[in-house]
Amino acid sequence: MTEIFGIPVAVILGQLMLGLVNGSFYAMLSLGLAVIFGLMGIVNFAHGAFYALGAFAALLGLQWLGINYWAALVLAPLAVGLIGVVVERLFLRHLYKLDPLYGLLMTFGLALVIEGSLHQFFGASGQSYPVPAALSGAVNLGFMILPIYRAWVIAVSVVVCFSTWFVIERTRLGATLRAATENAPLLQAFGVNVPLLVVATYGGGVALAALAGVLSAPVILVSSQMGNSLVIVVFAVVVIGGMGSILGAVVSGLTLGVVEGFTKVIYPEASNIVVFVIMALVLILRPAGLFGKE
Amino acid sequence: MMKLKILAIGVAVALASMARTQSVVAEDVVIGDIDDLSGTYADVAGTGAVEAVKMAIADFGGSVLGRKIVILVADHQNKPDIGASKFREWADQNGLNMLLGGSNTGVSIAMAKVAAAKKIPLFAIGAGGSSLTNEDCTAYTVHYVYDTTALANGTATTIVQGGGKSWFYLTADYAFGTQLQNAASKVVEANGGKTLGAVRVPLAASDFSSFLLQAQGSGAQVLGLANAGEDFSNSLKAANEFGITKKMKPAALLAFITNIHSLGLQTAQGLYLTTGFYWDLNDDTRAFSKRYFDKTKKEPTMDQAGYYSATMTYLKAVKAVGTTDADKVMSELKKTRINDMFAKGGYIRADGVMVHDMYVMQVKSPQESKYPWDYYKVLKVMKGEEAFGPITGLCPLAPK
Numbered sequence: 001m002t003e004i005f006g007i008p009v010a011v012i013l014g015q016l017m018l019g020l021v022n023g024s025f026y027a028m029l030s031l032g033l034a035v036i037f038g039l040m041g042i043v044n045f046a047h048g049a050f051y052a053l054g055a056f057a058a059l060l061g062l063q064w065l066g067i068n069y070w071a072a073l074v075l076a077p078l079a080v081g082l083i084g085v086v087v088e089r090l091f092l093r094h095l096y097k098l099d100p101l102y103g104l105l106m107t108f109g110l111a112l113v114i115e116g117s118l119h120q121f122f123g124a125s126g127q128s129y130p131v132p133a134a135l136s137g138a139v140n141l142g143f144m145i146l147p148i149y150r151a152w153v154i155a156v157s158v159v160v161c162f163s164t165w166f167v168i169e170r171t172r173l174g175a176t177l178r179a180a181t182e183n184a185p186l187l188q189a190f191g192v193n194v195p196l197l198v199v200a201t202y203g204g205g206v207a208l209a210a211l212a213g214v215l216s217a218p219v220i221l222v223s224s225q226m227g228n229s230l231v232i233v234v235f236a237v238v239v240i241g242g243m244g245s246i247l248g249a250v251v252s253g254l255t256l257g258v259v260e261g262f263t264k265v266i267y268p269e270a271s272n273i274v275v276f277v278i279m280a281l282v283l284i285l286r287p288a289g290l291f292g293k294e
Numbered sequence: 295m296m297k298l299k300i301l302a303i304g305v306a307v308a309l310a311s312m313a314r315t316q317s318v319v320a321e322d323v324v325i326g327d328i329d330d331l332s333g334t335y336a337d338v339a340g341t342g343a344v345e346a347v348k349m350a351i352a353d354f355g356g357s358v359l360g361r362k363i364v365i366l367v368a369d370h371q372n373k374p375d376i377g378a379s380k381f382r383e384w385a386d387q388n389g390l391n392m393l394l395g396g397s398n399t400g401v402s403i404a405m406a407k408v409a410a411a412k413k414i415p416l417f418a419i420g421a422g423g424s425s426l427t428n429e430d431c432t433a434y435t436v437h438y439v440y441d442t443t444a445l446a447n448g449t450a451t452t453i454v455q456g457g458g459k460s461w462f463y464l465t466a467d468y469a470f471g472t473q474l475q476n477a478a479s480k481v482v483e484a485n486g487g488k489t490l491g492a493v494r495v496p497l498a499a500s501d502f503s504s505f506l507l508q509a510q511g512s513g514a515q516v517l518g519l520a521n522a523g524e525d526f527s528n529s530l531k532a533a534n535e536f537g538i539t540k541k542m543k544p545a546a547l548l549a550f551i552t553n554i555h556s557l558g559l560q561t562a563q564g565l566y567l568t569t570g571f572y573w574d575l576n577d578d579t580r581a582f583s584k585r586y587f588d589k590t591k592k593e594p595t596m597d598q599a600g601y602y603s604a605t606m607t608y609l610k611a612v613k614a615v616g617t618t619d620a621d622k623v624m625s626e627l628k629k630t631r632i633n634d635m636f637a638k639g640g641y642i643r644a645d646g647v648m649v650h651d652m653y654v655m656q657v658k659s660p661q662e663s664k665y666p667w668d669y670y671k672v673l674k675v676m677k678g679e680e681a682f683g684p685i686t687g688l689c690p691l692a693p694k
Contacts, residue, residue, distance in 0.1 A: 011511055018503045124336035125592075126524055126556045128531070138537050144507060145537040219535075220500070220528050221556055225333065229500050264493075264504035269467055271504075272496040 007265065010143035015261040017141070021150045023257020024157030025212055029230065030237040030249040031161055032208035035168065038244030039181050039201045041100055042092060045107040047234065048227025049114035050206045053080050054213025055222045056118060059129050069132040069218075076214045077207035084206030088199045096198075111231075118224035126221025153215050160211065161250045168246055177201065236279040242292025252290060323363045323618055325351070325605060326384050328377050328405065329396020329420060331369035334498040335523040337552045339396045339420045342590050343601040347394065349585065350605035358609050359616060366390070372397075372497065374404035381405050385412040391618045392417065392608050394601055397523065399423030399470035409434040413620045415627070417604040420597045422522070422548060423473040427646040431689035434624060435646040439600035440570045442470070444681040445547055446477035448568030448654045452673065453516055453545050454485040462514035462542075463492035464505055464529055466521040471495075474520040474547050490514040495521065495529075502529040503536060510538050517542040527553045534561050550595040554657055554669050562669075563659040568681075570652050571596035571636055572670050578635040593667045603636035640678065645685055645692035649678035 004012060029051060036044045057076035061067035067075060087110065095102045131149050138147045168174035179187050180197050188194045213227070220226060237256055241248025256275050263274040270277075282289060327347060329339050344367050351363045366384055370377035377398075384390040385408065393409065395402045397420035409416035410432035417436045418426050424441040454461075461482050465471040471494070479489045490512045493505045506529065509517050517533060519526055526549055533539050546553075546567040554562045573583035573593040582602065586594045594602075611626040612618055632640035632648065640650035655670040663669065687694035 008511070011507070014507050015504055018501070018507065021503070022501050119332065123592075124332070124340050125552055126337070126527055128556060128558055128561075131535075138535070147535045147537075149535070150503075219532075221524065221531065223524065225336075225524075229498055233500075261504050265508060268493050268495060268505065272499065 011265060012262075013141075014144035015265055016258060017144060017146060018150075019258030019261030020154055020254060021257070022260065023254035024154050025216060025230070025253075026234055026237050026257050027161050027250045027253030028157050028212040028215075029209055029234040030241065030253045031164055031246060032205040032212075033234060033238045034241065034244055034246050034249035035164065035208070036202060036205035037238070038246065039177055040092075040198055041096070041181075042103040042107065042202070043100060044202075044205065045104055045231070046087075046111040046114065047107075047206075047209050048231030049111040050080055050084065050209040051213040051216075051227040051230065052118060052222075052224060053083070053114060054210025055129070055217040055226060056122070056213075057210065058214040058217050059127060059222045062129065069214075072214055073211070077210040080210035080213075081203040081207030085199055085203040087206075088202040092202065093195070093198070111227075115224045115228070122224065124223065124225075126223040126226075129217035129222055131218040149218055153219070156215060160208070164208070165246050165250065233275050236275045238289075240275075240279050240282045240289055242289025245289065245291040245293075248289055248291025321361050322389065323358055323361045323609075323612065324366060324384070324388055324390045324392075325363065325608070326366045326368070326381070326388075326390050326393045327396065327601070328368050328370050328380055328393065328401070330372050330398055330401075331367070333372050334525055335372070335397035335420065337556075338523050338550050338595055339597040339601065342586075342592065342594065342598045343394075343396065343419070345589050346586065346594065346598045346602040347605050349589070350602045350609070354606065354609045358612050359618075363609070370396070370398065370401045372401065374398075374401045377401035378404040378408050381408045381414075382412070385414055390414055391612075391620075392623075394419055394604060396420040397597070398468075399426070399473065400468050402426055403430045403469060406430055406432050406435050415608065415620055415624060417608065419600045419604060421470065423470050424477065425469065425473055427643075428686055428688035431645050431691055433691060434620060436604070436627065436642055436648055437646050438604045438648045439596055440548075440568070440652065441647065441682065442474040442477040443683050444570075444652050444676075445474060445568045446481045447681055447683065448652055448674075448676055449545055449547055449566050450478040450481040450518070451485065452566050452654050453543065454482045454487045458516040458543050458545070459487040460490050460514045461487060461516045461518045461545075462490050462509045462512040463518040463520050464502070464509055465492050465494050465518075466525060467494040467496050470522070471520045475518065478518055478520065478545075478547055492518075492520075495525070498525060499528075502532045505529070506533050506536055506538050510536075510542065515543060517544045518547055519544060520547050522548040522550075523553070527556050530565075531557060531561060550597070551593055551667070551669060552595055555592070555667070559658060559660045559663055559669065562657045565657040566673070567655050567657070568652055568676075569596045569655055569670075570650065571599040572653060572655065572672075573599075573667065574670070575653070575672070582635040599636050603632070603634050606634060607632055643682075643685065643692065645689040647682050649682050651678055652676045652681035 054076050058072035061072050135149045135152050138145045180194050184194045237253050241252035264271045368380045392415045395418045399421040402418045402421035415434050417438050422442050424443045427437045463475045465475045493508050495505050546565045549567040611623050615622045615626045628642050637650035642648050654674040685692045
């Protein structure tokens with residue numbers, strides 16, 4: 001078998017693929033975080049909890065109402081996004097004039113409340129969500145067996161990330177959003193409803209987290225803690241990409257997924273810290289992040 | 295207005311702190327439980343185990359030697375320093391008489407050191423590492439439910455004798471995982487099998503597929519899962535998804551009934567595993583489990599049943615010697631035979647192992663399962679001595 005640095009090519013390709021799958025989740029989650037931070041200046045610590053809520057919404061929808069995966073893909077993010085809207089109206093909007101620290105504390109507390117409630121009502125056991133029939137099975141790529149569902153995750157992630165980037169960077173709506181972050185009072189003077197924009201942004205960011213949650217439900221067990229370990233990594237991804245940079249979030253999400261995948265082969269013990277090592281290096285060399293503007 | 299707000303916050307904080315530290319009177323008999331209540335192992339013991347201890351205290355009558363029995367609970371978050379410092383705090387300030395140690399061998403090793411220093415009996419329930427009764431043994435440690443030696447003697451022996459000769463391990467990267475892997479590979483090699491490799495996986499990893507692909511690349515016949523809790527469930531789920539279980543036989547070196555329940559029989563069927571307790575073994579286990587189920591809506595894991603049994607065993611010993619003095623209780627514990635819904639004729643050895651029968655199980659297929667939670671068939675009952683093996687001599691308290 002051909003080898004590169006003593007590692008068989010098949011293994012490298014396999015890990016590249018898996019890295020992309022994990023990176024897709026990182027990208028989608030960090031995208032939501034970056035949008036929320038970039039446009040609102042809120043460090044949304046509740047992102048992992050909304051991700052778990054998305055997965056639970058899909059699971060409960062299936063168990064209680066018989067809503068299938070495809071409908072859940074749309075309905076769960078909508079429902080959770082709506083919760084995000086309520087959160088913004090009730091709590092977050094009072095914090096914009098204060099130090100960003102308050103937003104961080106607020107959302108951190110919110111995450112504890114959401115995860116604690118899920119734990120209370122549904123227990124600590126993870127629950128299985130079946131892979132939808134149309135996406136079950138696996139394809140043999142020659143170098144590995146790839147479950148079709150994982151390929152689907154990559155595809156959805158690419159589409160979602162690209163559309164979000166496109167909306168914000170290339171459309172009139174996106175231009176208005178960005179203008180709101182630059183100078184909200186001026187924009188309001190032009191007759192634009194800025195508070196509506198802000199609440200839509202938060203709802204949208206939260207819905208992205210919930211969508212990632214629905215996507216992950218068939219892959220890992222659905223539990224109250226599922227977002228816990230992920231959200232810290234995703235924060236590191238956002239910092240590496242540059243706080244608030246959408247392109248940065250997506251590119252570094254995918255890249256770090258792959259880097260992490262290779263670490264799992266070369267030195268598995270370090271696989272859960274490699275992202276943070278990179279974050280430290282980036283902060284030393286380029287404090288604004290790889291794609292951030294000073 | 296501002297003053298009112300500050301006042302309100304003050305009251306809230308005071309209330310919160312009151313709720314956290316249950317008031318303990320000096321004369322109470324205090325039983326502590328330090329466990330993973332929120333992480334990857336929360337399902338294995340966790341709040342269910344607390345419920346089991348409460349059941350035991352209630353069944354005992356709520357008091358012993360005329361003293362009220364109270365329970366303290368803390369979450370160690372899988373961090374040894376938190377477990378040890380909470381134990382020390384309770385010992386110094388709350389008059390702790392006995393500690394029940396939950397999941398995580400690393401935490402239990404740290405707590406055993408405190409048990410020795412403070413002279414407080416420690417019933418290690420959820421931790422698997424057999425070092426607790428070998429290199430890390432103390433005069434106050436009782437290893438009650440299972441250990442890595444018994445798991446390997448059960449599951450690994452069954453698989454290697456059934457023809458699974460070459461093994462690759464997916465190992466949780468801390469004390470428990472390495473001890474379990476070592477115990478299993480010793481058994482495998484003693485039976486003419488060999489270890490082709492292992493990958494050390496960080497605890498509570500979010501994705502296992504990369505590691506599994508490496509296992510597949512090894513060409514081994516058996517995938518030894520030397521992990522537990524949610525990590526076990528997620529790794530087996532991924533192994534199925536990637537078609538790895540078609541070519542490799544998965545060995546659940548430590549699985550609990552709640553894992554099987556989460557995964558579903560479709561995924562878990564055919565698995566071999568070793569357990570110290572199963573709810574559907576006999577009338578005693580069914581009677582206890584029914585009462586437990588009524589409270590928690592789940593059948594108890596071996597750890598949760600062990601929490602109940604250990605609490606009872608301790609309280610009986612206290613009653614027998616008429617004191618909570620640790621040395622007297624320990625010597626009584628090492629003299630008694632344990633006969634309850636958990637163990638028949640169990641006894642605590644000089645090194646601290648509670649020797650009792652262990653069961654090698656196979657997970658039923660969906661067709662074989664006739665009623666809810668009908669998950670296991672008993673392949674073999676291992677006598678305590680066979681399961682836990684002879685005294686190794688590594689513990690200074692128990693020379694060979």
